[in-house]
Amino acid sequence: MRDMPLFMRKIIAALAVMLSFSFSAMSQTGAWTGRLKVSGVELELIFNIGEESATLDVPDQGAKEIPVEVSRDAVGGITLNVPAINASFKGLWAGKMIAGTFTQHGMSFPMTLTPGAPVIRRPQTPVGPFPYATEEVSFTNGDAVLKGTLTLPENCGRKTPVLIMVTGSGLQNRDEEVFGHKPFAVIADAFARAGIATLRYDDRGFGESTGDVVFCTTEDLKNDALSGIRLLRERFDNVGVLGHSEGGTIALMLAGEKQVDFAISLAGMIVSGAETLLAQNRQACQAVGLPESEVDAYCRLLSDT
Known part of the structure; x- marks a missing residue:
């Protein structure tokens, strides 16, 4: 090595640094999980890190795929910036962990990331094969196009009772999925096995549905459900509604207007x-x-x- 020309030694040293950087970058990819403790509350953060970009999931808050900017240095340091929530994580790769600091709105907290993401087990989620049929349907309310799933029990006909399912406040998919739970899918499965048909749909402006979500009111959401009820009236004689939270309030509104034959309110508001x-x-x-x-x-x- 001593007899090697200086320029060759510099090239080898540069290659070593590049290989080290490449190895650390590759080692930092994949899912990395950290636990953030703030004021007695613990949040699980999952960074899904690629070579040039990443996303952040916060299962405890139902947040998924928040865009993350990634930068690295030559000694194993990594910075993950999350502009959408004014937060960042700066850490140093140490083999089986990335130790560092999570900062948000000027407040900093120690946090260590470890490889892998926790496996979320939801045994109540229905798994096929199913003893019933499903159809993908759509209906409209003004400019909003609502896409949903119609679940049909065996021997389904006009006399089969059917109900439309209305989610609670906030943007939710047709399963009313939160934290990996899919309550509307579970309810639709149970009803179908009991001989009851259901229609559940993605909220306007979410999933496969379109429509304004900035200026819409509970009245607009009620009319979204009413459009689905009118679709069901074309095929069924006995049409009801099941709503949860704000959807429960909408169920009561529809019942009060005599738009449905029966109503089920799950935790619907009875006060303002x-x-x-x-x-x-x-x-x-x-x-x-x-x-x-x-x-x-x-x-x-x-x-x-």
Whole structure:
């Protein structure tokens, strides 16, 4: 090595650095999971890291595939920027882990990423083969096009009872999927096995459905469901509605307008939306252990706005 020309030694050294950088970059790809602890609350963060880009999943909050910017240095350092939530993670690769710091809105917390993602087991999710049929259908309400799944039990006919399923607040797919749970798929499966047909659909502006979600109101969402009811009336004599949360309120609205033959409300509001949100915020503050005086002050502030 001592007899080797200087320029050759420089080339070898440069190649070694490049190989080291390439190896560390390859080793940092795939799913990496970290646990963030803030004010007594623990969140699981899963970074799905590629060579040049990545995504972030936060299962505890139902967030998936948040875009992430990736940068690396030559000594195993990696920076993951998440502009959508004003956050970043800076860490150093150490073989079986990436130790570093997660920063959001100027606040920093230690966090260590380990390879792999937890396996989410949802044994209640229906698995085929199924003793019933399904059809993909669509219906419209103004400019909104709603896409859904019609589940038909054996020997289905006009006399078969059918109901449309309406999700709660926020954008959700036809299964009302949250944290890997698919409650509407489970309910549709159980109903089909009991001889009841169902129609569940993606919310407007989500999944395969289109439509405005910025200025729409509960009335608009009720009319989305009503369009689905009219579709069902073409094939069934006994049409009902099942709604959860805000969907439960919509179910009661449709029943009050005599648009359905029966209604099922799961946790639908029977007080005003303002009262409901205030109660939900109070319970959330209490759940993380905030002092009752702070909870009361926060709720008073909300009620005054």
